[in-house]
Amino acid sequence: MSKTAKAAMLLLCLAYGMAIFAGFFAPYDYAEQDREHPFAPPTRLRFVDSTGKLHVVPFVYPWRSKENTFAEYEADVLHPVAVTFLVKGGEYKLLGLLSCNRHFLGVAAPARIALLGTDGYGRDQLSRLIWGGRISLFAGLVAAAVALGLGMLVGSVSGYFGGVVDGVLMRLAEVFLAVPWLYLLFAVRAFLPLRISPSEAFFLLVGVIGVAGWARPARLIRGVVLAAKEKNYVLAARGFGASHLHILLRHILPQTWGVFLTQAALLIPQYILAEVTLSYFGLGVAEPVPSWGNMLGSLQQYHVLASYWWMLAPALALIPVCWAYYAVANFAHERLEFLH
């Protein structure tokens, strides 16, 4: 594995690891509002205090809002608070099972730390970024699994059997490629029941993205299968009386492995972005559950875009994630796709 690919895999492991253990890595719960500090800028980690002394353990000056203003703050230099690791904080369920209240880093209550600033309700953006990563990162993964699963199924059946089956399935694929999904989804939202729990919304989202996107992988897989089924050993296996299923599973599908991996590495970031887009327009999980998309949704208001740059954090987080996936896709394409 090239150095780039290794770095990319490491980054992805880090990102998904933080998302899985969101409760631990996030200093606060995603819905916790601090109504006295809306739109607070990121708290700076400091090592040198006002007297010029160097500290080994970083500390922060909490924000104090200026009198009679909105969202204007000054650092409270008289009350520095040390940053500690494994700090005691709010309760959460580790992996959804174990109750825990230690967080990776933070400050002792009642002081608060906001390394990526706060939003309009005073909620810590770093915590919401980590919790939101769960939705966005896994939505991409699961939606890609759905799309690739369906794509594999349709592509291999279509390529292997050919004829009428192939014709019908490929025409169906063309329909799916042509439909403008975004507009359809806006219409669909009006028909959905009023109350959708966050997990229902997540699966709906993932299902829609996956079902909308199976067509392209299907065509690619079909291409590989068409070539593979003419290979000598496949003909030989047929001659020996092997069943269709056996040939598909044993001889043909393994050849699609390279395409499968490349497609996976390309589709996952695409679907992460699809989730971000849908949530940005209010079609994903509902408040107060964060996802990178609905966090970016607040930027639709001009004053937020113009005045509070830290609200762009989710967009900045997407860049390394997408880069990592493309690096892996590149590696898979170069090394694996032409393997037989």
Next chain:
Amino acid sequence: MPKTLRVLPGLLCLLSAFGQGGNTSSVVKEDLLITRSAPGHPGGKLVVSERAEPKTLNPVTAVDRPSRDVLFQMHADLIHINRATQRTEPALAKSWNVSKDGRVFTLKLRQGLRFSDGHPFDADDVVFSFQLYLDEKVHSVQRDLLLGNGQTIAVDKLGPFTVRISLGKPDAASERLFDSIAMLPKHLLEKPYQSGAIGQTWNLTTPPDQLGGLGPFRLKRYVAGQQITLEKNPHYWKTDSKSTRLPYLDGITFIVVASEDAEVIRFQAHDTDVISRINAENYALLEKEQAARGYRLQDLGPGLEYNFLLLNQNDDTAGRLPEIERKQVWFRDKAFRQAISAAIDRAAIVRLVYRGRGAPLWTQVTPGNKMWLDATLARPSQSPSRAKELLRSSGFTWDSGGKLIDRNGKRVEFSILGSSSNSQRMQIANIIQQDLAKVGMDVSVVPLDFRTFVQRVTQTHEYEGAVMGLVSGDADPNPEMNVWRSTGATHLWNMGEKNPATPWEAEIDKLMEQQATTLSYPTRKRLYDRVQEIVADQLPVICVTSPNILVGSKDGINNFNPAILDPYTLHNSEELFWNPK
């Protein structure tokens, strides 16, 4: 042109027709109104933005805001409410007598006035206009306003410039009824009315010479999808104290700008001269650069808009919407509603959503309505403990996870709808969600597009809770009849009632009916105070906040006098003038 050539003895007529002189010596002396504003000089144009294109130029059918804003500049009424003082004053009617029982108005019209196309105005036009508005087959917007509450109106011509209007029932605010009822030209609209095509006349593509009005401006040009330009009406019937005929402005152009954020950007760039009703965040953005960029912002204090949480108490869900019906048991419980009200942090909403430029509300009348606000009402601050007490008293309990459960052991969870395009109301919904979570209620916020939202709340009643707002066009309680009366069209929490569903609604009905027909203000105030008390106690709608009216204008405009009544900034457009260059 042919008309002026005809009038030989009127050389003076010729001069005055170009609008520079004040009093004319034409055949009938014009009865002009002399304004009290600071005198200015003519010239210059005004450009303002609207969020959407006007749909029509027909006052009989116009309901949308852009159409009404444009028509406000093109037409005039008999008795006008001065937006700044909130009192009535003479307009096309120079003076009037009212009978002792308040039912019969005898109005003397100004003489010698002409429509924007030069045709004379007289009592025939007034009689015709009312005929049009009150005709059942025409379905005009004004009909409900005039004939609501079982009222009847008869209009008789007593002379060429005298009209008698007889009301069936005395109406305490009858003078205010005439505001914005535009007087229409019989000579232009009689034919379409008689042929039944009145609903289709005066649309946006009508050529300017087929339109006529008594307002300060008349249509010059309409460019589809972009702008509508009005020019000065040379026959307008007002002058200033120096006898200069108004308006000073040569014209007003309304441009279409799709969103509030885009309006702010255009205003900053000096593409528009006046901006009306900005929200607090954009106000803060603009405020920073006021001096440098040459415009001035004003915070007029709370307007008449009241935002509230509405809980579905409609009777017609029975059998049709079982899930919602089950939850209505909670919504119909007064203690439940009072608990919600106690749990809501109104101060935080004013601070976070309006940046302090708003007022908390506990009843439907805002602090901006000084004449009618019941100042003695309690204004309790947020108290989750009080909320829990109220819930306990009504048989609610909490499970081990801290979630609220009702008497049947079911979790209390419901949804609150909001209009996705209104970010402030969505923020209010999010704050309420968190506040109610603190007392154990599991509330989900559902953004919907505006059309679907209105449909669910007013037609299908397929909702549980909703955050919305209402604003009255006038400070007087009478226009609010439709909201508070059981049979009213906007009796939102339980629509389509034939009879009041509860004793307190019956009491409100009686009080509203009484105050509408009592002529003495102190008595009316006492009756309406009692209505406010009932609303604050029974909470058919849980009022939350009222935003301040925030406006801006470019430096150099004079006589700019924004008010908290609609249209906030251009209600005195005939008095506006630019500094000379």
